[in-house]
Amino acid sequence: xxxxxxxxxxxxxxxxxxxxxxxxxxxxxxxxxxxxxxxxxxxxxxxxxxxxxxxxxxxxxxxxxxxxxxxxxxxxxxxxxxxxxxxxxxxxxxxxxxxxxxxxxxxxxxxxxxxxxxxxxxxxxxxxxxxxxxxxxxxxxxxxxxxxxxxxxxxxxxxxxxxxxxxxxxxxxxxxxxxxxxxxxxxxxxxxxxxxxxxxxxxxxxxxxxxxxxxxxxxxxxxxxxxxxxxxxxxxxxxxxxxxxxxxxxxxxxxxxxxxxxxxxxxxxxxxxxxxxxxxxxxxxxxxxxxxxxxxxxxxxxx
Ligand code: CP
Numbered sequence: 650x651x652x653x654x655x656x657x658x659x660x661x662x663x664x665x666x667x668x669x670x671x672x673x674x675x676x677x678x679x680x681x682x683x684x685x686x687x688x689x690x691x692x693x694x695x696x697x698x699x700x701x702x703x704x705x706x707x708x709x710x711x712x713x714x715x716x717x718x719x720x721x722x723x724x725x726x727x728x729x730x731x732x733x734x735x736x737x738x739x740x741x742x743x744x745x746x747x748x749x750x751x752x753x754x755x756x757x758x759x760x761x762x763x764x765x766x767x768x769x770x771x772x773x774x775x776x777x778x779x780x781x782x783x784x785x786x787x788x789x790x791x792x793x794x795x796x797x798x799x800x801x802x803x804x805x806x807x808x809x810x811x812x813x814x815x816x817x818x819x820x821x822x823x824x825x826x827x828x829x830x831x832x833x834x835x836x837x838x839x840x841x842x843x844x845x846x847x848x849x850x851x852x853x854x855x856x857x858x859x860x861x862x863x864x865x866x867x868x869x870x871x872x873x874x875x876x877x878x879x880x881x882x883x884x885x886x887x888x889x890x891x892x893x894x895x896x897x898x899x900x901x902x903x904x905x906x907x908x909x910x911x912x913x914x915x916x917x918x919x920x921x922x923x924x925x926x927x928x929x930x931x932x933x934x935x936x937x938x939x940x941x942x943x944x945x946x947x948x949x950x951x952x
Contacts, residue, residue, distance in 0.1 A: 653948050654761040656770045658779040658815040663822045665947065666786060666796075672943035672952060673787045673936070676711075680939065684951040685714030691744035692718035693736070694771070695727070695751040700912060701771045701780070704937035705748050712942055712951075717744060734763055741765045746949060752877075767948050775809040775878060781911050782815035784940040785870075788933040792907045793867055797824035800865055804831040804892050805872035805917055807838040812911040813872060817842055821849055828853040829862070833891050835884065836874065859892065864901045869894070871910040871917050871930075889915075896921040909933050 654660065661669070676682070690709045694702050702720065709716050717740075719725045727736060733756060740747055741764040749760055750771040757770035757777075772778045790796055799820060803813045807830055817838075820826045828846065830838045830853060837855065846853050856862055863869060871894055879885040893916060894908065910918060910930040922928050946952045 650950065652765075652767045653950075654768045654770075655779050655944060655948060656757045656761055656768065656773075657777050658782045658819045660779070666783065666819065666822070669783055669940065669943045669947055670787055670790050672946060673783075673939040676939040676942040677936075680711045680942065682711070682942075683713035684946055685709060685712035685949070688714045688745040688949070689743065690714050690716055690718075690746045690748065690945070691740045692716060692720075692771075693722075693740065693747060693749045693751075694718070694720050695722045695749070695756075696772065697721075698750055698771065700934050700937055701750065701778075704934070705769075705771065705780075705941050707938045708941040708945060711938070712945060714945075718748075733760065737763045737768075746945065769944065769948065772811055775811050775814075777815050778811040778911070779815050780937075780941055780944055781812045782819045783944060784933065784937040785812070785816050785909060785911070786819055787936050787940045788907070788909060788929060789868060791936070792929060793905065796820065798826070799823070799867050800827040800829070801868045801870055802829040802831060802859065802863055802866045803838070803870045803872070804859060804894070806836045806874045806878075806888075807832040807872070808836045809875050809878040810872045813838070813870065814842060816870065817846070821846065821851055826851060829856060829866070830854070831856045831859045831892065833857065833888050835888055836891075860898065863898070863906075864903070866902060866906055869906065869908045871908060871914070873910075873913065873915050873917060893917055893919055894922055895919045896925055899925060899927055902927065 737760045754774035754776035757773040761768040907929040
């Protein structure tokens with residue numbers, strides 16, 4: 650059987666997205682299933698992570714699999730000069746599946762070309778974060794009851810934000826999405842994504858402010874301005890606090906609105922939002938476990 654990787658969200662079809670949503674629902678009802686018994690999964694995190702790594706490891710444990718790997722490449726032979734090529738070649742002899750996060754864009758695709766076993770991209774630089782997108786979609790379908798006709802406001806770092814890039818591509822296969830991009834010019838959604846939406850006849854709007862324009866939002870997707878992507882600290886200081894969502898700003902919004910954030914947040918969502926029923930980001934992170942159980946099961950052909 651040909652191995653299946655998940656590198657870009659476009660590696661899966663719309664039918665597969667929907668299948669994963671259904672499977673995630675099943676895992677949420679019944680999380681402990683021994684489908685991975687006897688299998689070893691390597692989690693290779695060349696870049697820091699809390700949610701992605703721990704929810705993957707929880708998913709693997711709940712599926713009855715075993716975990717090897719590293720949380721910091723400084724404890725691996727990368728520090729001795731071992732290349733990504735050789736690291737992947739070695740680890741694919743030890744594990745049945747590799748989950749990898751790496752700061753370089755394209756690194757996950759490269760790893761998939763070397764590895765004998767499937768690779769799941771857990772984030773490659775500013776490029777893609779497809780498993781985050783699948784849990785975002787699961788969060789949207791759970792709270793809105795649909796993936797069609799979603800009016801989404803993406804806020805913050807839309808230039809380097811891999812989560813918004815992947816989510817935009819995924820929602821574009823559903824009926825009639827509307828995208829609203831709220832970012833300073835330095836962090837605007839890259840032209841390639843806007844051209845992609847135009848080519849598909851999908852509406853998008855760009856804004857500098859979000860006061861007074863969020864009343865029609867089904868989803869507000871907040872993002873962190875990512876310090877680690879800036880080469881010039883002065884440029885980071887200029888934009889770091891550009892948008893802060895506060896509870897009082899949610900008064901004129903739809904009752905069904907949900908606020909998502911891939912997390913971690915720094916200060917772009919004030920803590921006074923946390924107790925508002927429209928705040929969904931912590932449950933969204935919990936949804937990551939069920940969705941990642943579904944992704945692993947799908948990739949490994951377990952169900
Ligand atoms: N959402 C997300 O990728 O979080 P971590 O960086 O903590 O994994």
